[in-house]
Amino acid sequence: MRQYIKNIVEINDNRTSKIFAIFIQCLILLSIITFSIETIPNLKPETKSILYAIEVFCVVVFTIEYLLRIYVADSKPRFIFSFFGIIDFLAILPFYLSFGVDLRSLRALRFLRLFRILKLVRYNRAMIHFTTAIKSAKEEILLFLFITLILIYFSSVGIYYFENEAQPENFSSVFDSLWWAIVTLTTVGYGDVYPITVGGKVFTFFILLIGLGIVAIPTGIISSALTKSVDKKDA
Structure with a gap:
């Protein structure tokens, strides 16, 4: 039974x-x-x-x-x-x-x-392949998340020093700057908080370039693992 x-x-x-x-x-x-x-x-x-x-x-x-x-x-x-x-x-x-x-x-x-x-x-077979891919690439994903957290903190500290005096209401502390760092690194850019100093704008330019890589890297990791998972299933 x-x-x-x-x-x-x-x-x-x-x-x-x-x-x-x-x-x-x-x-x-x-x-x-x-x-x-x-x-x-x-x-x-x-x-x-x-x-x-x-x-x-x-x-x-x-x-x-x-x-x-x-x-x-x-x-x-x-x-x-x-x-x-x-x-x-x-x-x-x-x-x-x-x-x-x-x-x-x-x-x-x-x-x-x-x-x-x-x-x-x-x-769902497609979702099964996806979860298998996530499991196979978990070490790479965890490493990427760790690096991302470091970059978010680095960005928060950097923009704080550039914008604190000019915009004390928006960048009053490193913790308040975290929101800007997250939306900038993820290339969302809501526009509610943005730099107005020359140093802050230059710093933001480089953070945006890094942000493009942050969006692309996990996509490449997961797609590669997903391809391997499908190929292994078909073999």
């Missing part, structure tokens, strides 16, 4: 497993749609009742799926604390936490329901 259930709930080539996967994916999408509809103001009580009934049905199915996955797991603690195990748990947690909770706090709990969309990763 355990092996039979495992062949269903885990991704396999058999017909029953594919039907189960499609069913769960449809429920995830249905849950996300109902979550979005719930945010519409002035909904009729009948509509709210229907949405709640759909939510209950989805949570019951997700709970059964979660318990079945624990049951068929070779190592139960390993599954529970795995990426997918945590996502499956977070997908049902807000519903059960909402019982007996002050309604004013429900908005924060409802936000956690967005984790359900991550459940689609398990069933």
Whole structure:
């Protein structure tokens, strides 16, 4: 029985497993749609009742799926604390936490329901390739993030010294300069905070050039790892 259930709930080539996967994916999408509809103001009580009934049905199915996955797991603690195990748990947690909770706090709990969309990763082959690529390139990505944090701090300190006297209200400290450093290095440039001194403008020019590389580097790392993942799968 355990092996039979495992062949269903885990991704396999058999017909029953594919039907189960499609069913769960449809429920995830249905849950996300109902979550979005719930945010519409002035909904009729009948509509709210229907949405709640759909939510209950989805949570019951997700709970059964979660318990079945624990049951068929070779190592139960390993599954529970795995990426997918945590996502499956977070997908049902807000519903059960909402019982007996002050309604004013429900908005924060409802936000956690967005984790359900991550459940689609398990069933989507393209997303599986993407997560595999992220895992294979995790050391490069962590190194890149570490360097990025150093550059953000360096940029904050640099612009602080250039602009503090000219704009003490915007660059009053290194911490206040962090916002400028982040939006500049990511090349977003909201324009709410910008340098007005010559030194600050020259400094910003070089930071923008570095920012272009910051945007391009992770793209290259992930695309290279993704290509290797796809090639390995096709081999």
